[in-house]
Every structure is written in structure tokens, then in C-alpha cells.
Amino acid sequence: MSKVVTLNEFILDRQDDFPFATGELSRLLNDIALASKIVNRDVNRAGLVDILGAQGNTNVQGEEQQKLDVIADEAFIKAFENGGEVCGIASEENDDFVAFESEAAMNGKYVVLFDPLDGSSNIDVNVSIGTIFSIYRRKSAIGTKATLEDMLQKGTEQVAAGYVIYGSSTMLVYTTGKGVNGFTLDPSIGEFCLSHPDIKAPETGRLYAINEGNLNRCHPGLKDYCEYVRQDDPSTGRPYSGRYIGSLVADVHRNLIKGGVYVYPSTTNSPEGKLRLIYECNPLAFIIEQAGGLATDGKNRIMEIEPKRLHQRVDYYAGSKQMVEKIHECLRAAE
Ligand SMILES: O=P(O)(O)OC[C@H]1O[C@](O)(COP(=O)(O)O)[C@@H](O)[C@@H]1O
Numbered sequence: 001m002s003k004v005v006t007l008n009e010f011i012l013d014r015q016d017d018f019p020f021a022t023g024e025l026s027r028l029l030n031d032i033a034l035a036s037k038i039v040n041r042d043v044n045r046a047g048l049v050d051i052l053g054a055q056g057n058t059n060v061q062g063e064e065q066q067k068l069d070v071i072a073d074e075a076f077i078k079a080f081e082n083g084g085e086v087c088g089i090a091s092e093e094n095d096d097f098v099a100f101e102s103e104a105a106m107n108g109k110y111v112v113l114f115d116p117l118d119g120s121s122n123i124d125v126n127v128s129i130g131t132i133f134s135i136y137r138r139k140s141a142i143g144t145k146a147t148l149e150d151m152l153q154k155g156t157e158q159v160a161a162g163y164v165i166y167g168s169s170t171m172l173v174y175t176t177g178k179g180v181n182g183f184t185l186d187p188s189i190g191e192f193c194l195s196h197p198d199i200k201a202p203e204t205g206r207l208y209a210i211n212e213g214n215l216n217r218c219h220p221g222l223k224d225y226c227e228y229v230r231q232d233d234p235s236t237g238r239p240y241s242g243r244y245i246g247s248l249v250a251d252v253h254r255n256l257i258k259g260g261v262y263v264y265p266s267t268t269n270s271p272e273g274k275l276r277l278i279y280e281c282n283p284l285a286f287i288i289e290q291a292g293g294l295a296t297d298g299k300n301r302i303m304e305i306e307p308k309r310l311h312q313r314v315d316y317y318a319g320s321k322q323m324v325e326k327i328h329e330c331l332r333a334a335e
């Protein structure tokens with residue numbers, strides 16, 4: 001039996017990768033692990049403690065907030081504010097960014113952008129859901145209040161990013177730019193333990209995740225791609241299999257492990273796309289690229305996009321390298 005490596009031990013071991021490391025990022029990653037254990041507890045018992053269903057409010061996206069959206073948002077904000085490493089946050093459930101005002105927090109070096117609960121439409125039906133996080137060094141001066149500029153940085157500036165998946169097991173997967181590692185929560189000891197070291201996404205796969213209900217309203221090239229994957233050609237493993245969970249984190253996680261592609265295009269009724277650049281697409285793009293995959297808006301690298309607004313949306317094509325490249329080919333051919 002190989003030695004069990006807890007997340008905390010792994011983080012401390014890896015601290016040496018960063019010569020100027022002072023331990024703040026390590027503590028912040030541990031704060032994220034703690035908050036996700038609290039959210040995991042609530043997700044697991046949601047049906048017993050009346051926290052399924054809608055909260056009764058609508059968020060800045062115009063979406064009906066679920067009770068767990070709000071519970072998860074509060075749990076992470078509390079962990080970041082109390083931790084002292086974070087001077088401000090932006091999240092899917094808050095119209096504006098939040099600059100913490102305590103002295104300790106204003107001395108924090110980092111900002112965190114996060115989607116507290118991803119896959120909200122799947123909460124009540126017991127399908128995997130997640131949390132997505134993205135960490136940047138602040139641009140504003142230490143000791144001052146965080147600014148919008150701190151929040152609107154290109155994905156290439158991320159110092160760390162990751163997600164938590166609340167599924168048949170609960171996992172935390174993250175990168176600091178030196179590969180991707182996955183940790184499974186062992187409920188018997190309450191610790192995240194290394195279970196998926198150095199995750200590498202297969203170059204290609206046979207699984208595609210597209211909400212085909214949007215096909216008549218999006219780029220014709222995507223329709224051509226769906227035609228392509230359905231053709232009978234055993235030499236290329238086609239026809240592929242459709243796998244659309246409807247929880248971005250779960251679809252991306254599957255593709256990282258098994259190979260595959262996830263697509264959420266812009267459509268005539270949401271011309272900017274659905275997914276949010278800074279707290280959904282950028283953090284997952286960092287993970288996917290570190291695992292050898294691609295994440296684009298159909299043309300450009302997601303992490304090169306200059307964010308303009310907190311809740312900005314983008315087209316999203318992400319997963320195994322060869323599959324994303326094939327989609328690009330179809331999009332170009334249809335232009
Ligand atoms: O229901 P649709 O239109 O297919 O959208 C599903 C997508 O929307 C999301 O639920 C959006 O994220 P939130 O649940 O965090 O709002 C993704 O997780 C998922 O991939």
C-alpha cells in the first residue's frame with residue numbers, strides 16, 4: 001500500500017517549487033479545502049436539512065439562486081475573509097466584487113474569483129456538482145482595498161486554479177502551473193488525499209459533451225462537427241458517444257480522465273455564450289492546458305482573453321487537444 005499523502009503534506013512539499021514562497025498560497029489552498037469540506041457536508045445531507053430547491057432570489061445572471069448556491073457562496077467568502085490571505089473576491093452569486101475591509105484582509109496578497117456551486121440545475125436531482133476557483137496576486141497596493149483591476153486579469157496571470165467535484169466521491173483538483181493533481185476526500189479521516197497524481201488529458205477521446213438543444217441556434221460548424229462524430233468509421237472510433245451531464249465541472253473532469261470535449265457555444269438567444277470567463281472558463285482552462293488539453297473560444301486561447309466585466313461570458317471549447325482542433329477545423333470550414 002503506497003503512502004497516503006494528504007493535501008496539506010503535498011502543498012508543503014511543493015512549496016519548494018516556488019523559491020519566494022512564503023506559505024500564504026499554501027494556507028489559502030488549505031482554506032479552500034476546509035470550505036469545500038463544509039459545502040460537501042451540506043451537499044451530502046441537503047435533502048435532510050431542507051436546503052434543496054430555490055432560495056427565492058435571482059442573481060445578477062438573471063438565474064434563480066438555489067439555496068446551496070448561497071450556502072456555498074457564504075462558506076467560501078467566510079473562509080477567505082477569515083484566512084487573511086485574500087483581500088477581495090468576485091463570485092457568480094454577487095453582483096459586484098467584494099473588497100474585504102479588515103486590516104488583516106487588506107494585507108492579503110491574493111484575490112479569488114469563484115463559482116461557489118457549479119451545475120445548479122443538477123442540485124435537486126443528485127447529479128455531480130462542483131465549485132470552481134481562480135487565484136491571482138493582487139495588482140493594487142498591499143494594505144489598501146482590493147480594486148476591480150485586481151479582479152479583471154487575464155487567465156495567463158493566474159497563480160493557481162482548480163475545482164471541487166461533489167460526486168460519487170468528493171475530489172479537489174488543482175494546479176499552480178506545475179501540472180495537475182487530484183485529491184479524494186477520505187470521509188473516515190476527513191482529509192483530502194492524493195489519488196490522481198499528475199493528471200494528463202488523453203490527446204483524443206470518443207466522448208463529446210454538447211447541449212444539442214442549442215444546435216439550431218449556434219455556429220453551423222458545430223452542427224457539422226456533430227455530423228462528423230456520428231459517422232460510422234471504426235478506424236477513428238466513430239461514432240463517438242454523447243455525454244452531457246449539464247454540470248461543467250463534471251463534464252470537464254470526465255474529459256480530463258477519459259479524453260473528450262466539452263462545448264458551450266454562443267447562440268442566437270445568448271450571443272455572448274453562457275459560461276463566465278473569470279470564474280468558470282479561465283480556471284478550468286488553466287487546469288486543462290496544464291493537463292495537455294486545449295481551451296478556446298473557437299479561435300483564441302481562453303486565457304489570452306482580456307476580461308472587461310466581472311460576469312462576462314464567452315464561447316467555450318475545451319478538452320482533448322485533437323478534438324478541440326477538429327472542432328476549430330469544422331468552424332473554419334463553415335465560415
Ligand atoms: O442547462 P444548460 O443550458 O445546458 O447549461 C448547463 C451549464 O450551465 C452551468 O450549470 C452553469 O453553471 P452554474 O450552475 O454555476 O450557473 C454549467 O455547469 C453547465 O455546464
Ligand SMILES: [Mg+2]
Pocket residue numbers: 115117118119248280
Ligand atoms: Mg457554473
Ligand SMILES: [Mg+2]
Pocket residue numbers: 069092115116117118119120
Ligand atoms: Mg454556479
